[in-house]
Amino acid sequence: MTFSAILTGAAGGVVTARNPVHAALFLVLAFFTASGLWLMLDAEFLAIALVLVYVGAVMVLFLFVVMMLNIDTERLRIGFWKHLPLGGGVALLMVIEMWLVVSGRQFSSMVEPTPESVSNTKQLGRLLYTDYVLSFELAAVILLVAIVAAIALTLRRRKDSKHIDPAEQVKVKASDRLRIVAMPVEKEL
Amino acid sequence: MELGQHLFGSVWPLVWTLLKIVAIVAPMMGAVAYLTLAERKVIGYMQIRIGPNRVGPRGLLQPIADGIKLLMKEIIVPSGANQFLFVLAPVLAIMPALAAWAVVPFTPELVLANVDASLLYIMAITSMGVYGVVLAGWASNSKYAFLGALRSAAQIVSYEIAMGFALVTVLMMSHSLNLVEIVNAQQGSLGFLQWNWIPLFPMFVIYVIAGTAETNRAPFDVAEGESEIVAGFHVEYSGMAFAIFFLAEYANMILIAALASILFMGGWLSPLPFLPDSILWLFAKMSFILFLFLWFRATFPRYRYDQIMRLGWKVFIPVTLVWLVIVGLLMQAPLRGLPILNLWFH
Numbered sequence: 172m173t174f175s176a177i178l179t180g181a182a183g184g185v186v187t188a189r190n191p192v193h194a195a196l197f198l199v200l201a202f203f204t205a206s207g208l209w210l211m212l213d214a215e216f217l218a219i220a221l222v223l224v225y226v227g228a229v230m231v232l233f234l235f236v237v238m239m240l241n242i243d244t245e246r247l248r249i250g251f252w253k254h255l256p257l258g259g260g261v262a263l264l265m266v267i268e269m270w271l272v273v274s275g276r277q278f279s280s281m282v283e284p285t286p287e288s289v290s291n292t293k294q295l296g297r298l299l300y301t302d303y304v305l306s307f308e309l310a311a312v313i314l315l316v317a318i319v320a321a322i323a324l325t326l327r328r329r330k331d332s333k334h335i336d337p338a339e340q341v342k343v344k345a346s347d348r349l350r351i352v353a354m355p356v357e358k359e360l
Numbered sequence: 361m362e363l364g365q366h367l368f369g370s371v372w373p374l375v376w377t378l379l380k381i382v383a384i385v386a387p388m389m390g391a392v393a394y395l396t397l398a399e400r401k402v403i404g405y406m407q408i409r410i411g412p413n414r415v416g417p418r419g420l421l422q423p424i425a426d427g428i429k430l431l432m433k434e435i436i437v438p439s440g441a442n443q444f445l446f447v448l449a450p451v452l453a454i455m456p457a458l459a460a461w462a463v464v465p466f467t468p469e470l471v472l473a474n475v476d477a478s479l480l481y482i483m484a485i486t487s488m489g490v491y492g493v494v495l496a497g498w499a500s501n502s503k504y505a506f507l508g509a510l511r512s513a514a515q516i517v518s519y520e521i522a523m524g525f526a527l528v529t530v531l532m533m534s535h536s537l538n539l540v541e542i543v544n545a546q547q548g549s550l551g552f553l554q555w556n557w558i559p560l561f562p563m564f565v566i567y568v569i570a571g572t573a574e575t576n577r578a579p580f581d582v583a584e585g586e587s588e589i590v591a592g593f594h595v596e597y598s599g600m601a602f603a604i605f606f607l608a609e610y611a612n613m614i615l616i617a618a619l620a621s622i623l624f625m626g627g628w629l630s631p632l633p634f635l636p637d638s639i640l641w642l643f644a645k646m647s648f649i650l651f652l653f654l655w656f657r658a659t660f661p662r663y664r665y666d667q668i669m670r671l672g673w674k675v676f677i678p679v680t681l682v683w684l685v686i687v688g689l690l691m692q693a694p695l696r697g698l699p700i701l702n703l704w705f706h
Contacts, residue, residue, distance in 0.1 A: 192445075192498060196445075196495075199491070215475070215476070215477055216477060216480070219477055219480045219481055219483075219484045220480070220484075222484040222485075222487075222488070223480065223483055223484040223487055226484075226487070226488060227483075227484060227487025227488060227490075227520070228487065228517060228520070231490050231491070231494065231513055231516075231517055232517065234491075234494055234498075234513075235494070235510065235513055235514075238494075238498050238506075238510075239510075291476070291477070292476065292477050292480070292537055335666070337667075337670065
């Protein structure tokens with residue numbers, strides 16, 4: 172109950188916060204609370220994975236980008252009232268759809284709780300690598316393609332970049348950089 | 361225990377857990393304080409000087425004097441700083457460093473929460489430490505602090521991957537995410553020869569180095585880089601707020617040392633089979649790793665930023681991936697038959 176209240180509050184904060192960094196932090200809070208909820212539902216692997224992946228990695232990168240952006244909130248506000256009817260309509264539609272799905276018969280609890288002794292992680296692993304191995308691998312390949320595509324799209328080889336070859340750096344000896352010259356004393360003191 | 365039950369009634373389990381938490385955190389804080397002294401002393405002797413020797417006998421009270429000094433100092437919030445986040449950042453920095461200790465086993469019985477997925481829990485909790493640094497840098501409203509925060513975020517995120525792969529090989533060896541079982545899997549009649557550090561030696565090295573990078577220690581301390589960006593993310597902090605960042609860094613060092621001992625060096629197991637297992641072995645192993653951290657700091661110059669990234673992404677991650685495959689191959693049919701592998705693979 173407390174958790175869901177915090178979760179809803181944080182989710183509201185994500186949308187209403189004026190400062191994008193605050194919004195990102197509200198999202199972190201939302202993820203964290205959601206993971207707490209899952210933990211109480213005995214889904215400890217999912218809960219920890221949520222924190223590990225979303226809070227620990229994804230949101231850090233998000234924050235990283237958001238902090239460096241200079242977002243003009245006033246300009247974002249201009250179209251608010253014009254787009255409100257459309258946005259509200261879509262939101263209403265989604266709420267109705269979700270309500271239909273959740274109240275449907277398929278969504279009622281059909282899973283019997285697992286016995287305490289069985290490790291959640293082991294069970295998930297067994298299922299992922301046996302019954303669902305194909306979809307699992309498919310998802311992995313799609314992610315890989317996405318990564319390669321993102322890099323290929325943004326990679327540009329700059330001619331003026333000061334590229335350094337580490338192998339050459341390692342091979343450098345003191346005699347390559349420093350020359351000690353024997354000089355005769357110019358004037359007797 | 362019965363007296364406690366009588367006194368507190370139904371809230372006794374909560375009180376008991378709190379007492380256990382205090383029993384872990386209080387000695388930890390003491391260890392942190394004296395680790396700072398040890399660092400100054402060790403580096404002092406390595407640089408042929410004596411180090412602090414004025415406060416108390418042989419300088420033994422120095423950390424306490426430092427603590428009092430930091431407590432008395434004024435905390436200054438820079439103008440234009442985001443006050444709430446500025447104060448929250450140190451809290452976020454120290455929280456994961458302390459929370460991770462909940463699942464660290466000191467002996468098979470001496471562990472606050474012996475949960476199934478304790479290794480995962482530690483990875484999840486420690487990955488949150490970066491928020492303290494990032495928010496400190498951003499909320500300070502200072503260029504230097506912000507640069508430090510960005511450097512640190514990029515570095516921690518990159519090294520976490522290599523660290524994660526190193527942990528995956530450990531859990532392949534022990535078939536468990538539970539830290540107690542990971543140590544128990546390293547038990548054997550040959551003592552230290554059967555610990556994970558032999559079959560996973562490259563992983564052990566990578567784990568310790570990545571641990572140094574994760575805790576922003578020299579030679580990976582570009583987040584602070586006092587010669588480049590003054591003091592990095594905590595340049596605007598003073599007094600106790602600064603001290604908390606300091607505590608968090610050292611608590612993280614001790615945590616990494618404890619984890620390296622548990623995962624690769626058999627935790628509380630004794631190195632020689634005829635000696636009994638004891639918590640003292642764990643402390644000895646942790647001290648060894650901590651000494652390595654201090655030694656690194658006195659020995660190596662700071663890495664250049666692009667070299668840090670290269671080391672993390674182009675050296676460590678490929679090495680861990682290759683070793684992951686090797687461990688997998690060793691566990692499979694043709695190689696698994698080799699009798700020597702029975703020492704480590706169960």
